[in-house]
Amino acid sequence: MVWILDGLTLALAAAFLFAVRGRLRRYSELDRRIFFPVALALLLAFVLAATVNFFVYKPSDASIGPEFIAVSLALLAIPLAFAAAVLRRVFVRARIAQLLATLPTPPDARAVRAALRAALHDDSAEIHLWLPGEDHHVDADGAVRPPPPAGGAELVMAVRTTAGAPLAVIAAAPAMRRNRDLVEAAVRASAMALENAQLHATVAAQLEAVHASRARLVEAGLHERRRLERDLHDGAQQRLLALATRLGLARTKATDPDTISAIEAAREDLRHALADLRSLARGIHPAVLSQGGLRPALEVVTAALPMEVEMDVPAARFEAVLEAGAYYTICEALTNTVKHAGASRARVAVRYDDGVVRIDVTDDGKGGATAVEGGGLAGLTDRVRALGGALVIVSPSGGGTRLTASIPC
Amino acid sequence: MRVAIADDSTLFREGLAILLTAAGNEVVAQTATADDLICGLGHSRPDVVILDIRMPPTFTDEGLVAAEQIRARHRTIAVLVLSTYAETPYALRLLGGGGGFGYLLKDRVDDVAALQDALRRLIDGRLLLDEQIVAGLLAHRRRADDLARLTPRERTVLAHMAEGRSNHGIGARLHLAPKTVENHIAGVFSKLGMPASTDDNRRVLAVLTWLRTAAQPGAAAGTPLGAPSVTTPGTRSTSGSGHQSGFSPFG
Numbered sequence: 117m118v119w120i121l122d123g124l125t126l127a128l129a130a131a132f133l134f135a136v137r138g139r140l141r142r143y144s145e146l147d148r149r150i151f152f153p154v155a156l157a158l159l160l161a162f163v164l165a166a167t168v169n170f171f172v173y174k175p176s177d178a179s180i181g182p183e184f185i186a187v188s189l190a191l192l193a194i195p196l197a198f199a200a201a202v203l204r205r206v207f208v209r210a211r212i213a214q215l216l217a218t219l220p221t222p223p224d225a226r227a228v229r230a231a232l233r234a235a236l237h238d239d240s241a242e243i244h245l246w247l248p249g250e251d252h253h254v255d256a257d258g259a260v261r262p263p264p265p266a267g268g269a270e271l272v273m274a275v276r277t278t279a280g281a282p283l284a285v286i287a288a289a290p291a292m293r294r295n296r297d298l299v300e301a302a303v304r305a306s307a308m309a310l311e312n313a314q315l316h317a318t319v320a321a322q323l324e325a326v327h328a329s330r331a332r333l334v335e336a337g338l339h340e341r342r343r344l345e346r347d348l349h350d351g352a353q354q355r356l357l358a359l360a361t362r363l364g365l366a367r368t369k370a371t372d373p374d375t376i377s378a379i380e381a382a383r384e385d386l387r388h389a390l391a392d393l394r395s396l397a398r399g400i401h402p403a404v405l406s407q408g409g410l411r412p413a414l415e416v417v418t419a420a421l422p423m424e425v426e427m428d429v430p431a432a433r434f435e436a437v438l439e440a441g442a443y444y445t446i447c448e449a450l451t452n453t454v455k456h457a458g459a460s461r462a463r464v465a466v467r468y469d470d471g472v473v474r475i476d477v478t479d480d481g482k483g484g485a486t487a488v489e490g491g492g493l494a495g496l497t498d499r500v501r502a503l504g505g506a507l508v509i510v511s512p513s514g515g516g517t518r519l520t521a522s523i524p525c
Numbered sequence: 526m527r528v529a530i531a532d533d534s535t536l537f538r539e540g541l542a543i544l545l546t547a548a549g550n551e552v553v554a555q556t557a558t559a560d561d562l563i564c565g566l567g568h569s570r571p572d573v574v575i576l577d578i579r580m581p582p583t584f585t586d587e588g589l590v591a592a593e594q595i596r597a598r599h600r601t602i603a604v605l606v607l608s609t610y611a612e613t614p615y616a617l618r619l620l621g622g623g624g625g626f627g628y629l630l631k632d633r634v635d636d637v638a639a640l641q642d643a644l645r646r647l648i649d650g651r652l653l654l655d656e657q658i659v660a661g662l663l664a665h666r667r668r669a670d671d672l673a674r675l676t677p678r679e680r681t682v683l684a685h686m687a688e689g690r691s692n693h694g695i696g697a698r699l700h701l702a703p704k705t706v707e708n709h710i711a712g713v714f715s716k717l718g719m720p721a722s723t724d725d726n727r728r729v730l731a732v733l734t735w736l737r738t739a740a741q742p743g744a745a746a747g748t749p750l751g752a753p754s755v756t757t758p759g760t761r762s763t764s765g766s767g768h769q770s771g772f773s774p775f776g
Contacts, residue, residue: 346584349579349609350533350534353609354534354536354537354609355536357534357537357540357609357631357632357634358534358536358537358539358540359540360540360631360632360634360635361537361540361541361543361544361634361635362540362544363635364544364634364635364636364637364640365540365543365544365547365637367635367636367637368544368547368548368637368638369547383635383636386635387632387635390632391632394609394610397609398610402610403579403609403610403612404610404612404614404615406585407578407579407585407586407612407615408586408612408614408615411614412612412614412615415613415614416612416613416614419613419661419662420661420664
């Protein structure tokens with residue numbers, strides 16, 4: 117019995133020596149310095165105990181004292197504890213792999229961060245994703261946030277893409293330095309997901325930039341139209357109107373029939389010029405749209421059309437960009453109806469519902485309208501999309517046309 | 526007559542002042558904003574004010590707002606709103622306020638006699654609507670069938686009624702005897718199914734209401750018979766009343 121115990125102790129000591137050698141090689145210098153004396157002392161205790169047992173301790177009989185069993189078991193617990201620690205690290209690695217395997221597709225940085233935090237039991241772990249197009253880091257929530265410096269208290273680890281480009285910097289709590297190998301394993305395992313997340317974030321950022329610049333373009337376009345109309349109104353139109361007062365004055369002063377007829381002719385020309393200028397200015401941007409909104413502006417338009425137009429348009433005011441977008445969309449739709457549909461009546465409905473303005477233009481014409489590249493309907497689609505909306509055209513042959521635009525506001 | 530002018534275009538304002546002065550009027554005030562004009566009304570005491578629609582600070586409908594304020598505070602002062610554009614909704618918004626209101630295109634300043642006549646009619650408490658707006662209302666397809674029942678002469682008389690002319694004024698314009706004008710008017714009213722009215726302003730509003738209501742499909746159901754009583758344009762159920770409400774509830 118004693119022989120068996122002694123043999124087991126020696127075998128464990130040898131296994132421990134082997135395991136410790138292997139681990140020590142992978143440990144950081146600091147850890148090695150801390151761990152080495154402890155391991156050495158423990159090893160010494162083992163060898164000493166085994167040697168004493170084998171050569172010095174000669175029990176008088178076969179029975180073993182209870183104190184000896186306690187000492188032996190305590191000694192045995194030491195390598196077992198080490199083995200358990202190693203096993204736990206193996207489990208943590210397995211847990212990381214499992215967490216990363218359950219990430220959503222496409223993975224977003226937030227999900228990767230949640231997996232990392234859960235795997236490392238470190239709620240302060242943060243992913244600083246590098247956005248190549250933007251030239252800055254964003255955290256997993258998408259906020260611009262530079263990573264902490266490499267020499268600081270936190271554990272900072274850079275990750276690169278498979279092509280070697282910068283991908284992310286992962287920062288963990290200072291305490292995680294002791295588990296650098298685990299963090300490294302987690303980071304390696306999450307690199308692929310992070311690369312996907314980076315692509316995703318880059319595309320999302322670009323899309324947002326496109327949306328923002330498109331909105332700015334629409335705004336700038338409207339601003340420019342209004343400025344032009346106002347310049348015409350305040351400049352050329354008032355100048356010509358002042359000229360009309362002068363001609364009116366000249367007409368009252370004139371007595372000579374030739375002069376009178378010359379003034380009359382000039383007056384007639386001026387009326388035409390004013391009418392032309394008015395329709396030009398109205399085409400650029402109808403003043404009544406800014407002044408009174410969509411409904412009065414559309415009333416002016418539909419009154420002049422050679423078909424019946426039923427209007428169901430709220431008197432409420434909307435944002436200027438939206439009003440202008442809706443106005444031009446409806447005008448364009450009605451123009452198409454007049455030009456191509458052969459309709460006798462049309463209906464314009466505008467509804468505001470839960471953050472979306474819905475425009476419906478329907479007619480009883482011949483239908484069959486399709487969007488051709490560069491055509492009016494394609495232009496309409498672009499116009500609505502530029503406002504972040506969507507356009508649907510239903511136009512069965514012989515069944516009239518229904519155009520529906522939904523624009524968020 | 527005493528005239529006050531508010532228009533932010535100095536060139537036009539001064540041209541108009543010279544023209545009106547030459548026609549024998551007294552221009553008692555000239556301002557670039559409606560507020561300045563209203564502030565000085567107690568001092569300048571005009572018979573009629575001429576307002577541009579678009580003036581500082583917002584260049585939208587300051588003139589209309591000022592017109593309504595002046596009519597509310599000074600019932601004796603007639604108001605003529607001049608506009609670069611002939612906007613029917615605005616014209617009708619103004620005319621709903623009763624007599625002594627007028628809406629003309631700025632272009633009309635090239636005919637001082639007509640302008641003088643218009644001012645005189647306004648001071649007499651009449652309503653006045655630019656012929657271009659009336660022509661637009663008459664040209665609407667919706668009304669074509671009903672209007673086709675009128676003789677050309679009756680159509681002309683209808684247009685003059687809508688512009689705010691009295692029987693006498695229509696007779697003078699068309700070189701017709703008062704009796705003949707009355708016959709034409711009676712013909713128009715019976716053919717269009719409009720309620721007859723001897724009050725000139727109520728008659729203008731009745732005509733405009735008929736024209737406007739017929740322009741709204743569904744409201745008149747294609748027949749003028751069921752449509753208007755003598756109401757102001759502002760009280761109708763469909764379009765035309767709400768554009769005064771101004772601001773969006775949606776921000």
